[in-house]
Amino acid sequence: MKLEHFAVNVKEPVAMAQWYVENMGLTIVKQVKESPFMTFMADDSGQIMIEIYSNPAAAVPDYKNQSPLIVHFAFVSEKPEEDSKRLQAAGAEEVTNDQFEDGSHIIMMRDPWGIPLQLCKRGVPMLK
Numbered sequence: 001m002k003l004e005h006f007a008v009n010v011k012e013p014v015a016m017a018q019w020y021v022e023n024m025g026l027t028i029v030k031q032v033k034e035s036p037f038m039t040f041m042a043d044d045s046g047q048i049m050i051e052i053y054s055n056p057a058a059a060v061p062d063y064k065n066q067s068p069l070i071v072h073f074a075f076v077s078e079k080p081e082e083d084s085k086r087l088q089a090a091g092a093e094e095v096t097n098d099q100f101e102d103g104s105h106i107i108m109m110r111d112p113w114g115i116p117l118q119l120c121k122r123g124v125p126m127l128k
Contacts, residue, residue, distance in 0.1 A: 013039055
């Protein structure tokens with residue numbers, strides 16, 4: 001089986017989608033303009049998507065106060081320090097900045113809505 005998308009219930013899906021398009025390089029594949037405002041966004045490979053929506057049938061998790069180890073979006077970054085600074089200028093917050101013996105550089109951040117996102121430069125890439 002192939003992973004198609006990962007979905008999260010959020011408070012402001014329209015504004016959040018625009019931020020991810022402008023700052024994370026995602027592309028909107030499908031967007032519903034009325035409740036629950038489902039938005040599917042693909043990465044630059046076009047092989048995986050994130051879905052965000054606001055469905056009142058379920059509570060929106062308190063992402064900002066949850067550990068980023070519970071759930072996070074992880075993005076490949078060739079220049080994590082530069083990307084972190086750029087994202088901070090766009091309203092994100094850096095949480096941790098770790099470099100590992102294998103050459104990996106991982107920066108955990110929170111987007112402007114508190115959802116954790118991770119910038120990953122792997123010493124040994126894991127994706128093909």
